Amino acid sequence: MPRRGATLTRGIDGCQCPGQDGRVTTATEPTQAVCCSPLQGAPLSAEDAQTLARTVKALADPTRLRLVSLVAAHGGEACVCDLTEPVGLSQPTVSHHLKVLVDAGLMTRDKRGVWAYYALVPGALADLARVLSTP
Amino acid sequence: MPRRGATLTRGIDGCQCPGQDGRVTTATEPTQAVCCSPLQGAPLSAEDAQTLARTVKALADPTRLRLVSLVAAHGGEACVCDLTEPVGLSQPTVSHHLKVLVDAGLMTRDKRGVWAYYALVPGALADLARVLSTP
Numbered sequence: 001m002p003r004r005g006a007t008l009t010r011g012i013d014g015c016q017c018p019g020q021d022g023r024v025t026t027a028t029e030p031t032q033a034v035c036c037s038p039l040q041g042a043p044l045s046a047e048d049a050q051t052l053a054r055t056v057k058a059l060a061d062p063t064r065l066r067l068v069s070l071v072a073a074h075g076g077e078a079c080v081c082d083l084t085e086p087v088g089l090s091q092p093t094v095s096h097h098l099k100v101l102v103d104a105g106l107m108t109r110d111k112r113g114v115w116a117y118y119a120l121v122p123g124a125l126a127d128l129a130r131v132l133s134t135p
Numbered sequence: 136m137p138r139r140g141a142t143l144t145r146g147i148d149g150c151q152c153p154g155q156d157g158r159v160t161t162a163t164e165p166t167q168a169v170c171c172s173p174l175q176g177a178p179l180s181a182e183d184a185q186t187l188a189r190t191v192k193a194l195a196d197p198t199r200l201r202l203v204s205l206v207a208a209h210g211g212e213a214c215v216c217d218l219t220e221p222v223g224l225s226q227p228t229v230s231h232h233l234k235v236l237v238d239a240g241l242m243t244r245d246k247r248g249v250w251a252y253y254a255l256v257p258g259a260l261a262d263l264a265r266v267l268s269t270p
Binding site: 039040041042043044046049050052053056057059060061062063065066068069070072073086120125126128129130132133135 | 174175176177178179181184185187188191192194195196197198200201203204205207208221255260261263264265267268270
């Protein structure tokens with residue numbers, strides 16, 4: 001299981017924590033997929049630059065760009081079983097690339113039966129675009 | 136001299152070619168800094184994905200993100216002599232990162248006297264943002 005992916009999922013679906021009475025409660029914790037104030041605003045801090053670079057790096061690969069594009073073309077969610085053939089790579093390789101996108105907060109992963117389904121995080125690419133281009 | 140940077144400059148300033156009569160003529164050849172149809176439109180071709188990944192990769196580094204941000208904060212153009220201290224790196228290292236941004240078509244380089252000045256290519260980041268985020 002992807003550790004950072006799990007963090008993202010917690011952010012979206014809420015985190016189940018046992019309370020003092022032993023009952024499980026759900027704490028919602030909104031997560032912003034893409035960090036940082038606009039790149040072309042005030043100079044970026046070293047810390048924000050590290051965080052933003054991690055997100056950008058997840059997209060800095062032709063296979064991952066194609067996977068994002070394919071998932072979008074599937075209406076925003078696709079089974080990994082529908083993604084291997086179009087990119088011409090083995091399922092473990094495709095799953096690795098998808099994990100990088102999940103870890104970066106750009107996709108979510110949902111296991112249903114034997115297959116994993118990947119969905120674009122709504123607004124994540126738009127957030128990134130806004131950080132890059134807002135003057 | 137950066138080879139691909141030179142190509143970009145030719146695209147902006149025109150390419151000087153000797154004509155049949157030996158006179159030098161100027162052919163303007165508009166260059167689009169960032170390739171490709173929207174990532175979230177039709178599935179990206181393998182070739183377009185390679186081209187787009189090269190541009191994204193140029194930004195997938197914290198120092199280069201900070202340099203873009205610093206040049207923007209300088210009004211869109213800055214001397215390399217004003218960029219080394221804020222990022223805390225040597226001038227050769229900063230010049231290397233700036234060359235990557237020039238090669239990717241995101242910046243231009245202009246030598247004036249002993250210093251090189253770097254400017255953001257107008258619209259290049261906005262083009263990239265549009266490719267990433269347009270549904």
